[in-house]
Amino acid sequence: MLLVLLPASAAFNVAARPASTPCARAAAPRLTSPLSAPTHPAVAGWPDKYAGTLGAATGPRVLHDAFAVEAAETTLLMELDVANWPTWTTAGNDRWLPNVTRKDKEMPYGELSYLISGKLEIVPKETGLPVVVNPGDVVTFPEGFVSDWTVLEELT
Numbered sequence: 001m002l003l004v005l006l007p008a009s010a011a012f013n014v015a016a017r018p019a020s021t022p023c024a025r026a027a028a029p030r031l032t033s034p035l036s037a038p039t040h041p042a043v044a045g046w047p048d049k050y051a052g053t054l055g056a057a058t059g060p061r062v063l064h065d066a067f068a069v070e071a072a073e074t075t076l077l078m079e080l081d082v083a084n085w086p087t088w089t090t091a092g093n094d095r096w097l098p099n100v101t102r103k104d105k106e107m108p109y110g111e112l113s114y115l116i117s118g119k120l121e122i123v124p125k126e127t128g129l130p131v132v133v134n135p136g137d138v139v140t141f142p143e144g145f146v147s148d149w150t151v152l153e154e155l156t
Contacts (some may be wrong), residue, residue: 064140118155
């Protein structure tokens with residue numbers, strides 16, 4: 001059960017790189033708090049190879065400007081290059097215990113996520129209507145989005 005996370009911004013540009021240039025990934029820093037890091041731990045070391053705009057043709061990009069959950073088609077996963085995204089898990093993380101609701105979680109940055117396995121319930125503060133995220137779903141979280149999160153099944 002893996003949750004793949006990637007910060008999304010409203011202004012990505014596709015940066016052309018020569019085909020022979022390998023992407024080097026820096027080692028992820030060990031941090032006590034994600035908020036004290038210059039880069040969120042879920043994406044620390046992410047190569048600078050992607051940048052683009054809403055609707056860019058390849059690589060990670062903003063899919064929506066509002067909260068959205070949608071089943072991902074294989075072609076979309078390939079276009080987003082999801083296989084090369086950093087991964088995150090709730091396993092062994094006391095902050096994300098199953099069936100414990102985290103109230104008023106605010107997204108400090110925009111994020112695009114793909115759920116590989118597990119199950120997560122998100123209740124947007126704006127609507128109060130629960131949305132269940134299932135394996136194979138792509139989720140767009142806009143910056144400042146506030147919601148309650150309940151891990152229903154471990155996201156590993």
